[in-house]
Amino acid sequence: MARxxxxxxxxxxxxxxxxxxxxxxxxxxxxxxxxxxxxVASLYSHVKGSHDxxxxxxxxxxxxxxxxxxxxxxxxxxxDALTALANTYRDYAREHxxxxxxxxxxxxxxxxAASAGGKHSQLTRAILRGYDLPEPDRTHAVRLLxxxxxxxxxxxxxxxxxxxxxxxxxxxxxxxxALDALLRNWPPAE
Amino acid sequence: MARxxxxxxxxxxxxxxxxxxxxxxxxxxxxxxxxxxxxVASLYSHVKGSHDxxxxxxxxxxxxxxxxxxxxxxxxxxxDALTALANTYRDYAREHxxxxxxxxxxxxxxxxAASAGGKHSQLTRAILRGYDLPEPDRTHAVRLLxxxxxxxxxxxxxxxxxxxxxxxxxxxxxxxxALDALLRNWPPAE
DNA sequence: ATGATTTGCCTAAACCTTATAGGCAACTTA
DNA sequence: TAAGTTGCCTATAAGGTTTAGGCAAATCAT
Numbered sequence: 522m523a524r525x526x527x528x529x530x531x532x533x534x535x536x537x538x539x540x541x542x543x544x545x546x547x548x549x550x551x552x553x554x555x556x557x558x559x560x561v562a563s564l565y566s567h568v569k570g571s572h573d574x575x576x577x578x579x580x581x582x583x584x585x586x587x588x589x590x591x592x593x594x595x596x597x598x599x600x601d602a603l604t605a606l607a608n609t610y611r612d613y614a615r616e617h618x619x620x621x622x623x624x625x626x627x628x629x630x631x632x633x634a635a636s637a638g639g640k641h642s643q644l645t646r647a648i649l650r651g652y653d654l655p656e657p658d659r660t661h662a663v664r665l666l667x668x669x670x671x672x673x674x675x676x677x678x679x680x681x682x683x684x685x686x687x688x689x690x691x692x693x694x695x696x697x698x699a700l701d702a703l704l705r706n707w708p709p710a711e
Numbered sequence: 712m713a714r715x716x717x718x719x720x721x722x723x724x725x726x727x728x729x730x731x732x733x734x735x736x737x738x739x740x741x742x743x744x745x746x747x748x749x750x751v752a753s754l755y756s757h758v759k760g761s762h763d764x765x766x767x768x769x770x771x772x773x774x775x776x777x778x779x780x781x782x783x784x785x786x787x788x789x790x791d792a793l794t795a796l797a798n799t800y801r802d803y804a805r806e807h808x809x810x811x812x813x814x815x816x817x818x819x820x821x822x823x824a825a826s827a828g829g830k831h832s833q834l835t836r837a838i839l840r841g842y843d844l845p846e847p848d849r850t851h852a853v854r855l856l857x858x859x860x861x862x863x864x865x866x867x868x869x870x871x872x873x874x875x876x877x878x879x880x881x882x883x884x885x886x887x888x889a890l891d892a893l894l895r896n897w898p899p900a901e
Numbered sequence: 902a903t904g905a906t907t908t909g910c911c912t913a914a915a916c917c918t919t920a921t922a923g924g925c926a927a928c929t930t931a
Numbered sequence: 932t933a934a935g936t937t938g939c940c941t942a943t944a945a946g947g948t949t950t951a952g953g954c955a956a957a958t959c960a961t
Contacts, residue, residue, distance in 0.1 A: 527909075546736070551947055561948080563910045571948065627869050634874065642875065657877055661885040664872060665859065668886070672862025673854070679817050682854060684824070685832065687847055695851040695900070696858070702898040708888050714927070714938055741918055751918080753939045761919065 525559050529567045532557075533577040540578055540619025545626075548619070550574060575626055580636050582620035586613050587637040590644050599651035600701040606648055607670055607697055614674035621674065642667065652704040662704060669700065715749050719757045722747075723767040730768055730809025735816075738809070740764060765816055770826050772810035776803050777827035780834050789841035790891040796838055797860055797887055804864035811864065832857065842894040852894060859890065 535556055540548045550571055554561040568574045586609075593605040614621040628636060645663045654662055673696065676682060682689035725746055730738045740761055744751040758764045776799075783795040804811040818826060835853045844852055863886065866872060872879035 549947065560911060565949070566909065625865070625869060633870070638871070657881070658885065660875065660877065661882040661889070664863070664866075664879070664882045665886045665889060667866060667871070668859050668862030669855065670862070671866060672858030672860070675815070675865065676854075676857060676861055679815055680823070681828070681857070685850065687850065689854070691847070692851040692854045695848065696855045698898050699851070699855060699893055702896065703889055703893040706892065706896060708892040710885070739918065750940060755920070756938065
């Protein structure tokens with residue numbers, strides 16, 4: 522009766538890998554048990570259940586993405602920083618579709634508060650230092666950028682851009698050009 | 712043995728209502744059977760199964776949303792049209808969260824082609840008539856607007872804006888101001 | 902080292918959802 | 932009102948979730 526060496530971390534990581542392979546919605550405690558070649562009930566010592574597992578994958582992905590985002594904007598400013606951050610999100614969504622989908626899981630307030638979620642808005646706020654926006658427009662701009670990054674990755678992943686020309690990849694740099702131009706010429710409140 | 716009067720349309724509509732109440736992911740053939748006070752197997756005469764049901768709900772929502780969007784931009788131009796379209800998406804996402812989530816279901820290519828999906832990009836393209844954008848920038852702008860509408864609704868629904876001030880409702884008009892300004896001053900390709 | 906304790910994975914079982922097959926009753930139509 | 936169609940049924944099987952309780956392996960104390 523050899524032990525498989527399960528821990529909560531290892532189970533969560535395997536769940537994230539499974540999500541990238543088969544989709545976040547398809548992640549199940551049973552599938553994970555098969556992957557470890559272990560009986561289903563064994564996993565219940567490490568995660569509380571299906572929802573707990575998915576929440577842990579979401580937290581893992583949020584933290585991992587925040588780390589990458591943080592690295593990407595370090596030492597950059599202005600449009601350079603904007604592009605780096607935006608590309609980090611787009612690349613992560615493409616490389617890790619399951620993990621990326623996990624970041625959109627609705628977390629209960631206290632879990633969300635303890636997550637890396639706040640770090641993401643902090644990072645977006647940081648790249649706005651290179652532009653000259655007074656509050657509260659800075660907050661509005663953070664939300665606009667978040668919407669674009671998330672919305673584009675989401676529609677791209679859903680294949681929404683697949684049936685029109687040109688390639689989504691062609692639109693991306695022009696969208697970043699446009700956002701940069703917008704941030705440099707942000708309209709004043711009337 | 713009274714008949715419940717099930718039809719594919721009625722089952723789909725009830726599925727959409729259920730989605731708005733408990734969330735799109737929670738829509739199940741079983742739950743729907745309970746709602747009709749009918750045995751599960753009975754529903755299988757009307758929908759092929761769980762995936763078919765969800766697909767039908769998605770198509771219903773896409774069509775319904777396209778109708779509303781179409782109504783909202785009729786007779787408007789420029790920023791007025793932009794605001795009307797944007798608000799239609801935001802309002803629909805708030806009023807019908809389950810249906811809105813359904814619109815993000817990944818459809819297989821031929822189903823997607825037969826859906827109202829294309830109408831949405833047509834409508835967005837239409838409001839750009841009020842601005843002066845050459846191709847291919849018009850397409851890039853359509854994608855940007857789609858990303859913002861979808862991304863904002865999505866983040867708003869996920870509660871991502873809940874833990875920072877001010878209210879998301881305050882950001883929305885300013886984001887539309889910003890998009891209008893951007894479309895009027897779209898940066899030229901270098 | 903060896904007994905005690907903790908930890909890890911197990912069997913067993915109950916419940917829910919999906920899905921299919923086949924049957925009888927209730928509507929429809931002629 | 933008989934024939935045909937449709938609508939909902941029972942029965943059944945397979946797979947996922949979750950809990951309870953048990954034995955063995957690893958770890959710790961003496």
